[in-house]
Amino acid sequence: AQSVSQHNHHVILSEAASLELGCNYSYGGTVNLFWYVQYPGQHLQLLLKYFSGDPLVKGIKGFEAEFIKSKFSFNLRKPSVQWSDTAEYFCAVNEGSNYKLTFGKGTLLTVNP
Amino acid sequence: GAGVSQTPSNKVTEKGKYVELRCDPISGHTALYWYRQSLGQGPEFLIYFQGTGAADDSGLPNDRFFAVRPEGSVSTLKIQRTERGDSAVYLCASSFGTSGSNEQFFGPGTRLTVL
Numbered sequence: 001a002q003s004v005s006q007h008n009h010h011v012i013l014s015e016a017a018s019l020e021l022g023c024n025y026s027y028g029g030t031v032n033l034f035w036y037v038q039y040p041g042q043h044l045q046l047l048l049k050y051f052s053g054d055p056l057v058k059g060i061k062g063f064e065a066e067f068i069k070s071k072f073s074f075n076l077r078k079p080s081v082q083w084s085d086t087a088e089y090f091c092a093v094n095e096g097s098n099y100k101l102t103f104g105k106g107t108l109l110t111v112n113p
Numbered sequence: 114g115a116g117v118s119q120t121p122s123n124k125v126t127e128k129g130k131y132v133e134l135r136c137d138p139i140s141g142h143t144a145l146y147w148y149r150q151s152l153g154q155g156p157e158f159l160i161y162f163q164g165t166g167a168a169d170d171s172g173l174p175n176d177r178f179f180a181v182r183p184e185g186s187v188s189t190l191k192i193q194r195t196e197r198g199d200s201a202v203y204l205c206a207s208s209f210g211t212s213g214s215n216e217q218f219f220g221p222g223t224r225l226t227v228l
Contacts, residue, residue, distance in 0.1 A: 004155070032213045032214045034216075036219075042221075043116075043117075043221040044156070044204070045219070046216050046218075049214065090155050090156075092155070095213065096213055097212060097213045099161060099169075099208070099211045099213055099215070100161065100172075101146075101148075101156070101158065101217065102158070103155030103156045103157070104155050105155050106154075106155050
């Protein structure tokens with residue numbers, strides 16, 4: 001069975017710092033990769049996704065992620081975080097045409113003003 | 114509504130009782146999913162519907178859990194003889210089509226507490 005690892009449980013940054021959240025997955029075939037975000041008191045929403053093409057994908061709110069197939073990774077980045085980025089971030093993967101998402105445990109990001 | 118809605122938002126019940134959790138997907142979305150999120154974990158897949166039929170129920174933990182979607186829209190997740198270990202947030206999601214790359218839109222969840 002596939003699995004997703006998010007190595008950082010809780011990340012604390014100051015505003016304007018750069019962000020990189022790690023995500024690794026176990027499946028060796030064709031995958032679709034997602035980053036979801038959950039702001040305090042809100043539901044999960046999609047930040048960005050990769051399914052084919054350019055391995056560097058850009059999402060909402062200045063986030064981007066790079067798919068590195070050889071490393072089974074899909075790390076999330078943002079060059080300069082804001083206080084409003086405080087949230088929990090989940091990496092998720094499914095296999096090819098399979099709809100079933102497997103999520104990581106999430107990373108809580110706290111941005112101090 | 115514009116998004117996926119779930120009711121109730123919170124449910125507290127006693128061990129051994131029966132509960133029903135409701136999901137109203139985005140209009141026009143044919144695919145509907147249930148996930149369960151325990152404390153400190155990411156969501157875990159439970160069941161998937163395409164139209165009225167459960168196309169994949171491989172994530173249901175045991176036969177106490179059952180879900181229906183009789184008219185291809187609203188879905189109900191049913192839990193019999195609840196146990197304390199069933200306490201979690203139950204999430205519903207829907208998507209337009211079932212391609213693996215389709216975005217799944219999530220509802221706010223139902224927080225179930227079994228005393």
